[in-house]
Amino acid sequence: MDENVAEFLRRTILKIPMCEIKTILKAWNFVSEDQLQTINFRQKKDFIAQAVIMMCEEKCASLDDMALLDIVYTQAHPQQKIWTAFQMSKEPDEDVDLFDMEQFQSFFKKILQRALKNVTVSFNIDGKSAVWIRIAWGTQYSQPKQYKPTFVVYYPQTPYAFISTIHVKSNVPLLLQALKGASRYHHIAQMDLKSRHLDSLKAIVFKEYNQTFESHNSPEPLQEGSLGLDMTLDPNIIHENREEKERVQAVTQETFGTYPQPQLESAQYELKTKFKSDINEGILADRKEPLRCLVKFSSPNLLEALKSLAPAGIADAPLSPLLTCIPNKKRNYFKIRDK
Numbered sequence: 001m002d003e004n005v006a007e008f009l010r011r012t013i014l015k016i017p018m019c020e021i022k023t024i025l026k027a028w029n030f031v032s033e034d035q036l037q038t039i040n041f042r043q044k045k046d047f048i049a050q051a052v053i054m055m056c057e058e059k060c061a062s063l064d065d066m067a068l069l070d071i072v073y074t075q076a077h078p079q080q081k082i083w084t085a086f087q088m089s090k091e092p093d094e095d096v097d098l099f100d101m102e103q104f105q106s107f108f109k110k111i112l113q114r115a116l117k118n119v120t121v122s123f124n125i126d127g128k129s130a131v132w133i134r135i136a137w138g139t140q141y142s143q144p145k146q147y148k149p150t151f152v153v154y155y156p157q158t159p160y161a162f163i164s165t166i167h168v169k170s171n172v173p174l175l176l177q178a179l180k181g182a183s184r185y186h187h188i189a190q191m192d193l194k195s196r197h198l199d200s201l202k203a204i205v206f207k208e209y210n211q212t213f214e215s216h217n218s219p220e221p222l223q224e225g226s227l228g229l230d231m232t233l234d235p236n237i238i239h240e241n242r243e244e245k246e247r248v249q250a251v252t253q254e255t256f257g258t259y260p261q262p263q264l265e266s267a268q269y270e271l272k273t274k275f276k277s278d279i280n281e282g283i284l285a286d287r288k289e290p291l292r293c294l295v296k297f298s299s300p301n302l303l304e305a306l307k308s309l310a311p312a313g314i315a316d317a318p319l320s321p322l323l324t325c326i327p328n329k330k331r332n333y334f335k336i337r338d339k
Contacts, residue, residue, distance in 0.1 A: 001057040008066040008146055009056060013049040016073055021048060024076060028069045031055050063146070067122035071134050074151055075126050078198040081151060081164040085193040085201050085330070086176070088159040088185035097184045099156040101131070108133065108182035115174050120144045130155050137171050152179065153198065159185065160205050162198060192333035200262035204327050209262045248310045251317040255324050261303030267332040269295045269322065274338060290338070303327070 016024055022041050025031055031052060039051050056065070074081065109121045118138030126132060133152040136144035152175070154161040161179055166172050180188040195201050203209040271293040299305040303326065310317035318324070326332050 001053070001061050002063075005061060005063050005066055006053050006057070008063070009053055009061070009069070010046075010049045011147070012066065012069050012073060013052060014045050016045075018045065020076065021045070024069075024072055025052065027076075028072050030059070030061065030065055030069070063120065064122055067120065067134050067136070067146070067149075068124060070149070071122060071124045071132050071151075074134075075124070075132060078153075079196045081198075082194060082196055083153075083162045083164055083198050083201055085191040085205055086161045086163060086179075086188055087191055087205075088161070088180050088183060088188045090184075090186055094186075099183075101125075101156075104131070104156070104182045108178050111178040111181050112174060115177070116140070116171075118142060118144055120146075135175065137166075137168060150175065154179065154183065155202070156183075158206070160202075162201055192331035194266075194332065195264045197263040197265075200264060203262045204330055207327075209259065209327055245311075248317045252307060252310050255318055256303070256307045261301070261307060262327060263300075263304075264302045264326070264332050265300065266296055266298045267302055267323070267326060267334075268297075269334045269336060271295070271336045272338075273336065297323075302332075 013021065018041075022036060022039075025036060026033070035055050039048060041048060105123050112119050112121060112135070116138070117140050120136045122134045124132045124134075131152075131154045133154065134149050135152070136146045136149045138144035148167050150166045150171075151164040152161055153163075161183075163175070166175065176188045180186065191205070193201060193204065200209075272290045274290050275287060297306075306319060306323050309315040309319065322334065322336075
């Protein structure tokens with residue numbers, strides 16, 4: 001086995017969490033179950049990696065085999081990448097073609113390798129019938145960089161794909177050309193939708209978040225004793241507080257639903273507008289250039305955070321449509337311009 005392949009395998013095993021090494025190696029399905037039983041998975045990763053390398057040497061493992069292991073690892077940890085959603089389209093009078101996996105893989109490779117001499121492409125199918133593609137980019141004069149690959153997750157028979165970071169921007173058009181050509185679409189465009197949570201992006205673009213993420217029933221009606229109010233207060237005040245809380249809860253439920261929200265980490269709003277005032281005086285009023293402002297909201301789970309604002313008394317209900325339209329608009333990057 002080539003020493004570069006052995007090093008690739010060693011680095012891949014070292015980045016797998018200790019408790020998952022056996023599971024991921026089993027899912028890789030290159031090393032047999034009997035061979036895995038001979039490995040002591042309680043020893044240090046370096047020793048585990050060396051044991052696996054020796055087994056792979058016996059089977060003359062190739063770079064493609066190591067790339068497949070990297071895909072299996074990434075499938076288990078997609079949150080380590082930043083994913084961007086892309087949407088493809090056909091001409092209005094065209095029908096959707098039946099998907100042929102072998103043909104797709106063949107076309108995808110040919111399109112890329114025709115444009116770029118040094119590039120390696122690997123494929124795998126996950127349990128959700130998504131095609132995972134791993135591309136390691138080189139140049140006309142250098143070998144592919146296996147440690148900075150790009151991943152594509154494509155759902156056949158749909159116009160959607162999700163692509164991780166492409167480090168060399170000149171490779172973006174090549175990848176998009178290969179993707180739309182192999183899937184037989186005519187146009188492809190980047191959506192203003194990004195996240196580390198691949199399942200959440202999928203739920204948003206396919207409008208599955210009210211099903212995929214639903215794990216509990218509608219909240220129970222507010223009870224008088226649950227309002228946290230001093231029952232010695234004026235009954236009219238208690239009644240008004242209860243009515244307001246029930247109104248906020250109803251508006252929040254109508255806006256966000258009763259299910260957990262898809263997980264996004266941020267929403268960005270780019271403002272570009274001219275200053276407007278009834279008083280036509282001052283520096284800003286005379287300014288010809290538009291004012292520019294960038295506002296970014298961040299949270300480990302932004303939509304759940306927004307959902308909790310009104311019930312917590314931090315914001316009025318309903319929230320601005322600019323904040324609540326993210327799943328319906330299928331975007332978390334907005335540009336606000338003068339009409």
